[in-house]
Structure formats: structure tokens, C-alpha cells
Amino acid sequence: MLDAVSAQEDLFVYACGDASQLAPLLGGRERIEIVDAPEVITNSEDPSEAFKAKKNSSLVRGMQLCRENRDISGFVSCGPTGAIFVSAVMLLGRIGRISPMLTVELTKPDGSSFCVVDCGANVDVRAEKLVDFARMGSAYMKAAGVAEPKIYLLSNGAEDKKGSASVKRANELLRAEMPGFMGNTEGHSVLSGDADVIVCDGFSGNILLKTIEGAAKAVISELRASGLDGEALDAVYRKYDYNTQGGAVLLGTGLPIVKGHGAATAETVRSIILTSYRLAKNGLNAKIAESFSMHNA
Amino acid sequence: MLDAVSAQEDLFVYACGDASQLAPLLGGRERIEIVDAPEVITNSEDPSEAFKAKKNSSLVRGMQLCRENRDISGFVSCGPTGAIFVSAVMLLGRIGRISPMLTVELTKPDGSSFCVVDCGANVDVRAEKLVDFARMGSAYMKAAGVAEPKIYLLSNGAEDKKGSASVKRANELLRAEMPGFMGNTEGHSVLSGDADVIVCDGFSGNILLKTIEGAAKAVISELRASGLDGEALDAVYRKYDYNTQGGAVLLGTGLPIVKGHGAATAETVRSIILTSYRLAKNGLNAKIAESFSMHNA
Numbered sequence: 198m199l200d201a202v203s204a205q206e207d208l209f210v211y212a213c214g215d216a217s218q219l220a221p222l223l224g225g226r227e228r229i230e231i232v233d234a235p236e237v238i239t240n241s242e243d244p245s246e247a248f249k250a251k252k253n254s255s256l257v258r259g260m261q262l263c264r265e266n267r268d269i270s271g272f273v274s275c276g277p278t279g280a281i282f283v284s285a286v287m288l289l290g291r292i293g294r295i296s297p298m299l300t301v302e303l304t305k306p307d308g309s310s311f312c313v314v315d316c317g318a319n320v321d322v323r324a325e326k327l328v329d330f331a332r333m334g335s336a337y338m339k340a341a342g343v344a345e346p347k348i349y350l351l352s353n354g355a356e357d358k359k360g361s362a363s364v365k366r367a368n369e370l371l372r373a374e375m376p377g378f379m380g381n382t383e384g385h386s387v388l389s390g391d392a393d394v395i396v397c398d399g400f401s402g403n404i405l406l407k408t409i410e411g412a413a414k415a416v417i418s419e420l421r422a423s424g425l426d427g428e429a430l431d432a433v434y435r436k437y438d439y440n441t442q443g444g445a446v447l448l449g450t451g452l453p454i455v456k457g458h459g460a461a462t463a464e465t466v467r468s469i470i471l472t473s474y475r476l477a478k479n480g481l482n483a484k485i486a487e488s489f490s491m492h493n494a
Numbered sequence: 495m496l497d498a499v500s501a502q503e504d505l506f507v508y509a510c511g512d513a514s515q516l517a518p519l520l521g522g523r524e525r526i527e528i529v530d531a532p533e534v535i536t537n538s539e540d541p542s543e544a545f546k547a548k549k550n551s552s553l554v555r556g557m558q559l560c561r562e563n564r565d566i567s568g569f570v571s572c573g574p575t576g577a578i579f580v581s582a583v584m585l586l587g588r589i590g591r592i593s594p595m596l597t598v599e600l601t602k603p604d605g606s607s608f609c610v611v612d613c614g615a616n617v618d619v620r621a622e623k624l625v626d627f628a629r630m631g632s633a634y635m636k637a638a639g640v641a642e643p644k645i646y647l648l649s650n651g652a653e654d655k656k657g658s659a660s661v662k663r664a665n666e667l668l669r670a671e672m673p674g675f676m677g678n679t680e681g682h683s684v685l686s687g688d689a690d691v692i693v694c695d696g697f698s699g700n701i702l703l704k705t706i707e708g709a710a711k712a713v714i715s716e717l718r719a720s721g722l723d724g725e726a727l728d729a730v731y732r733k734y735d736y737n738t739q740g741g742a743v744l745l746g747t748g749l750p751i752v753k754g755h756g757a758a759t760a761e762t763v764r765s766i767i768l769t770s771y772r773l774a775k776n777g778l779n780a781k782i783a784e785s786f787s788m789h790n791a
Contacts, residue, residue, distance in 0.1 A: 305712070306712045306715050306716045306719070317650050320650060320657065320658045320659075321658050321659050351701065352697075353614050353617060353696065353697050353700035353701065354700075360617065360697065361617045361618050361697050362617075362618050364697075383700070383701075383704050384700070384701045384702070384703065384704030384705030384706075384707070384708055385704040385705065385707045385708035385711070386704075386708065387705065387708055388708050388709060388711075388712040389708060389711070389712060399650065400649075400650050400657070400658050400661075400698070401697070401698060401701055403650035403651075403680070403681070404648065404650065404680075404681045404698055404701055404702060404705075405681070405701060405705055406681065407680050407681030407682040407683075408681035408682070408684065408701075408702055408705040408706055408709065409681075409705060409708075409709040410681070410682045411681055411682035411683065411684055411685050411686060411706075412685060412705065412706040412709035412710050412713075412734070413709050413710075413712075413713045414682070414685075414686070415602070415603045415685040415686060415710075416709075416710045416713045416714065416730055416734070417713065418603050419603045419730050419733075420717070420726055420727070420730060422603070423726040423729070423730075424726065425722065425724070425726050425727075427722070429717055429720040429721065429722050430717070430722075432720070433713055433716050433717060433720075436716075437709070437713070
């Protein structure tokens with residue numbers, strides 16, 4: 198957190214948590230204000246129950262602060278996804294009628310990046326929602342500097358007629374109304390193709406992301422076992438180790454929320470704060486609202 | 495094909511295809527009989543239409559031969575999956591009321607292997623079908639020599655309550671009635687865990703397989719670009735290049751059918767014939783029927 202605040206001189210952080218633990222680390226630092234919120238929501242709790250019961254958790258207290266203070270332009274957390282989701286919808290509201298969803302941005306071998314929408318927030322999804330995800334993903338990549346994002350629909354074949362019932366219908370809808378829609382793509386083309394946005398339901402997206410991570414690690418462990426070694430292997434391993442990366446972003450609520458892994462390191466926290474800073478600077482939520490032709494973001 | 499026939503002295507092959515092309519290559523060879531079937535079914539044709547119209551294609555003629563001659567114990571093809579599927583159901587029948595599905599066997603970094611059921615034949619699948627896939631996958635791994643296959647259900651989280659509606663229901667059914675069922679698994683654990691069978695619908699399974707292939711190739715291309723080189727990289731690349739492997743197996747019809755990729759090489763053909771030989775020797779279809787407690791296989 199200190200590194201992130203040092204890196205951006207117009208960045209101000211409210212650090213929500215147990216003040217008795219935070220004060221020795223962050224007390225008296227410039228552009229950091231400690232907000233005492235000693236309760237903790239764990240992964241094993243029911244998200245809605247936890248939201249109601251633990252108003253003084255860092256998660257709920259922090260979102261409440263965002264609700265009260267409209268100058269706050271981003272929220273980051275390494276807490277449980279379900280509780281973040283519930284708290285964000287309850288306290289920050291949605292953009293229009295969109296179902297909030299998670300995106301993760303990944304780097305391809307050629308150095309360019311793409312986002313996957315949805316990565317796990319919505320598992321049983323109708324075609325219309327997939328179109329919403331496409332819009333949000335496109336807005337996200339525009340905020341990342343891609344002028345005309347290329348959008349692909351993840352399926353079990355590249356042809357338009359391939360896919361589950363909802364994917365086939367989504368293909369039709371996207372063909373009819375989504376600028377930048379290029380068609381279906383398959384698992385083996387995600388890292389090698391020209392996609393800026395991969396559209397899928399949260400179940401498939403979660404499998405896609407975790408499989409990329411698992412396969413990359415498996416290949417590197419095999420190469421190490423066969424005697425290869427060196428910095429190149431370590432670098433590629435880190436690249437596909439999503440715990441060390443910028444985190445998933447919850448889109449579709451009143452503020453974009455950047456979520457780091459529960460087992461996050463100091464580097465993760467630095468990274469998610471700087472991602473949140475960048476998204477706010479680039480006006481992500483205004484771009485999402487615009488892509489839905491709304492003006493109430 | 496010649497290599498496969500040489501490798502197993504009790505193997506007899508009916509080579510179906512254009513006799514004028516096959517005769518110069520295979521004519522007069524021991525334990526090979528040419529069956530003239532000059533028509534070709536392509537990937538762009540409607541499978542059912544092609545099945546009806548092209549009785550003299552290698553695919554339909556070959557299946558017809560299997561139907562007429564019960565001594566034939568396996569069928570291999572590099573033709574279109576849809577047409578193979580339709581022809582097999584029409585000419586060889588199903589085992590009981592099972593929906594036929596595709597499995598692919600993959601090797602893990604530790605050298606053990608596992609199968610994925612379904613890899614793409616059934617995209618919108620109810621929970622009960624996922625249980626059928628688990629039974630067929632377990633029978634397949636038993637035929638491959640695994641005494642008590644460990645079965646996992648692919649989901650977006652390891653906890654029982656995670657997943658789409660059909661996956662959550664399948665978890666309950668598998669917990670109640672499937673010996674060897676271990677619970678849910680996620681994309682990053684598929685290659686590193688102890689699974690013998692990964693159960694999923696054909697949409698997710700297709701994404702899983704192709705993503706493993708794509709991610710492995712992406713990692714290796716990055717390592718090559720960073721200056722690494724050598725046989726270890728080539729070996730791992732080949733391992734995850736499913737076109738060079740043993741092929742997908744269609745399970746649930748009167749004979750197990752081994753399908754190689756359309757762009758198959760001589761090595762692929764050798765490999766799929768030997769896989770088919772091994773499955774027949776190990777009594778795969780009897781094991782599938784047994785796992786459903788049927789006796790009409």
C-alpha cells in the first residue's frame with residue numbers, strides 16, 4: 198500500500214481494518230487515513246448473512262464510506278468474492294439493470310492483453326447477459342486504451358452454429374448489435390488470437406482462467422523436471438500465476454472494485470490499488486454507462 | 495496403418511476408402527483387406543443428411559461392415575465428428591439409453607493419465623447425463639488398468655455447493671451413488687491433482703482440453719522467444735499437441751470408436767488403430783455395460 202501511495206502523488210487511500218493493527222504500520226503516513234473496522238468476513242460465511250451481521254467489517258465499512266463520500270473513485274479488497282459482490286450491489290448499486298460480473302485481464306505471449314468476461318460471478322447465464330458482458334468488457338478495454346476492442350465469444354467451435362443454446366443465441370445477438378464482434382473462438386486460440394475481449398458465462402470463464410494457469414504451471418514443472426532452469430522459466434511462471442497479478446475487477450456496480458486473491462502479498466495489494474487508480478483515471482464506469490447508452494452511472 | 499498391423503500380430507484391418515487410391519499402398523498386404531468406399535463426407539455437410547446420402551462413404555460403409563460382422567471389435571476414423579456420431583448411433587446402436595459422448599485421455603506431468611468426459615459431443619446437459627459420463631469414464635479408466643478410478647466433477651470451485659444448477663445437482667447424485675467420486679475440481683487442479691476421470695458437459699470439456707493445449711503452446715512459444723531451446727521443449731510441445739496423440743474415443747455406442755483429427759498424419763493413424771486394438775482387448779464396452787448393470791452390450 199505504501200508503495201502504491203508513493204507511486205501516484207494524487208492517490209489518497211482510506212485503509213479500513215483493525216486500527217490497532219494498522220496504526221503501527223500506516224499511522225501518520227501522508228495520504229493514508231485509517232478507518233477502524235475490526236470485524237472480518239471469512240470465505241466460509243454466507244455472503245448475505247455476513248453483510249447484514251458485520252457492519253463493522255473492513256468490507257462493509259469501506260463500501261459504506263464509498264457510498265457516503267462520492268469523491269472516492271475506487272475500492273479494492275482481498276476479501277471473499279461473494280461478500281464483496283453482495284456489499285457492492287447493496288451499497289453502491291448497479292449500473293442500470295446490468296448483472297455485475299468479474300473480469301480478469303491477461304497478457305498474451307505477444308505482450309498484448311485481453312480481458313475475460315465473466316470470470317465467475319454468474320454461472321447460469323442467458324444470451325442477453327452475455328451481450329451485457331460483451332459491452333462491459335469492451336468498455337473495460339477502451340478504458341485500457343484499446344480504441345476498437347475485438348470481441349470473441351468462447352465456444353466449443355469457431356463456427357457460428359457451435360455452442361450451448363445460450364451461446365448460439367448470444368452469437369446471433371452479438372452479430373446483430375455489437376460493434377467489434379468477430380465471432381466464436383475456442384480454448385486453444387484465446388492466447389494466440391487477436392481478441393481483446395473473451396465473452397463467456399462465469400462457469401466457463403472460471404474454467405478458462407484456471408486452466409490457463411494450471412496448464413502453464415504444469416508445463417513449467419515438466420521442463421524443470423527435465424533439467425531446464427533459469428530466469429525465463431521463473432518469469433513465465435509468474436506471468437501465469439494469477440495470484441501475483443492485478444486481480445479481478447467487479448464491473449457493473451457504482452464503482453469498479455478490484456479484488457485480489459485471499460492469499461495476497463504486499464505486491465498484490467500494491468498492484469490492485471494501482472489498477473483501481475488507473476481504472477478511475479480512465480473513467481471506466483462512465484464508459485460502461487455510455488456503452489449501455491445510460492447517463493446515470 | 496502398416497506399422498500398426500506389424501505391431502500386433504492378431505490385428506486385422508478393413509481399410510475403407512477409394513480402392514483405386516488404397517490398392518497401390520495396401521494391396522496384397524497381410525491382414526489388411528481393402529473395402530471400396532470412394533465417397534467422402536466433409537466437415538461442412540449436415541451429418542444426418544450426409545449419412546443418408548453417402549452410403550458409399552468410408553465412414554458409412556465401414557460402420558455397416560461392423561454391423562454385419564460382429565467379429566469386428568473396433569472402428570477408427572479421421573472423419574467429421576458429427577457424421578461419425580450419427581452413423582454410429584444409427585448403425586451400431588447405443589448401450590442402453592446412454593447418450594454417446596467423447597473422451598480424450600491426457601497425460602499429467604507426473605506421467606499418469608486421466609480422461610475427460612464429455613469432450614464435446616453433448617453441450618447442454620442435465621445432471622443425470624453427467625452421472626452417465628462419470629460411469630463411462632470410470633469404465634474407460636478401468637479398461638486402461640486403473641483398479642479404482644478417482645472421479646472429479648469440473649466446476650468453478652472445489653466446494654460441493656459451487657457450480658451451475660446441473661453441476662450442483664450432479665454433485666449430489668455422484669455423492670449418493672458413484673463409487674470413487676471425490677468431489678469437485680477446478681481448472682488449475684486438473685493436471686496436478688489425483689483425478690483419473692474429469693466429468694463435465696461437452697461444452698466445458700471442449701474448453702478445458704483446448705485451453706490446456708493452447709496454454710501449453712503459448713508458454714513454450716514464450717520460452718523459445720526468450721532464448722530457451724532444446725529437445726525438452728519439443729517433447730513437452732508434442733505432449734500437449736492433441737493432434738499427434740491417440741485421439742478422442744466415442745463411448746456409448748455398440749463399439750468404441752477412436753477418432754483422429756482431420757489433419758491427421760500417418761503417426762496419428764497408427765496411434766488410433768493401436769488405441770482401438772487396446773480398448774477391444776481390454777473389453778471396454780463390456781465394462782461400460784457392467785457399470786450400468788446391463789447385459790445387452
